[in-house]
Amino acid sequence: MDITLPSDCGNSPRLGIVGQFTVNWVNGDVNAIREWLPADATWRLIGTLGAEESAGEIGPPFAPERARITSVITHGRLASCDGYLEAGERRMDFSHVFRFASTARSAKIVELRSYCIESSAS
Numbered sequence: 637m638d639i640t641l642p643s644d645c646g647n648s649p650r651l652g653i654v655g656q657f658t659v660n661w662v663n664g665d666v667n668a669i670r671e672w673l674p675a676d677a678t679w680r681l682i683g684t685l686g687a688e689e690s691a692g693e694i695g696p697p698f699a700p701e702r703a704r705i706t707s708v709i710t711h712g713r714l715a716s717c718d719g720y721l722e723a724g725e726r727r728m729d730f731s732h733v734f735r736f737a738s739t740a741r742s743a744k745i746v747e748l749r750s751y752c753i754e755s756s757a758s
Contacts, residue, residue: 637663639703649741650710654717654734657745661732662703662721664695674737674744683752697754698723712739728754 639662641655653672660668673679700721708717718731735747 637700637703639705641705642707648710650715650736651708653741654708654710654715654732655705657734658705658708658717658719658732659703662696662700666695672745673748674746677744677746677748679748679750681750681752683750683754696721696728698726698728700728713737713743725756726754727756728752 639659641659657669657672698721701723703719703721705717705719707719709715713736715734715736716732718729720727720729722728729752731751733749733751734745736743737746
């Protein structure tokens with residue numbers, strides 16, 4: 637799979653964490669995803685993929701051939717990233733909004749909201 641991250645994605649630890657978490661989500665790597673989510677974390681999914689699901693069940697609705705993470709933004713305990721996935725004629729735009737337990741580098745994700753909209757690739 638062809639994965640593209642923003643060129644500034646490694647400039648701070650939190651940028652790298654959010655970028656890698658999203659790559660793990662794209663790849664369906666549930667074990668890597670769970671490393672950042674404590675048992676009481678909430679992950680709300682809005683859009684194409686349907687109602688709220690447990691973190692272990694969330695992933696793209698198709699196997700992407702290309703993934704573009706367009707931006708990663710962090711500020712204190714908050715972070716976000718957005719981009720899109722493509723496979724053949726399918727495309728899904730996404731945005732993840734993260735809230736970490738604290739500003740510490742090792743802080744886990746306590747809340748995640750994912751907005752996903754599937755459409756035809758252009």
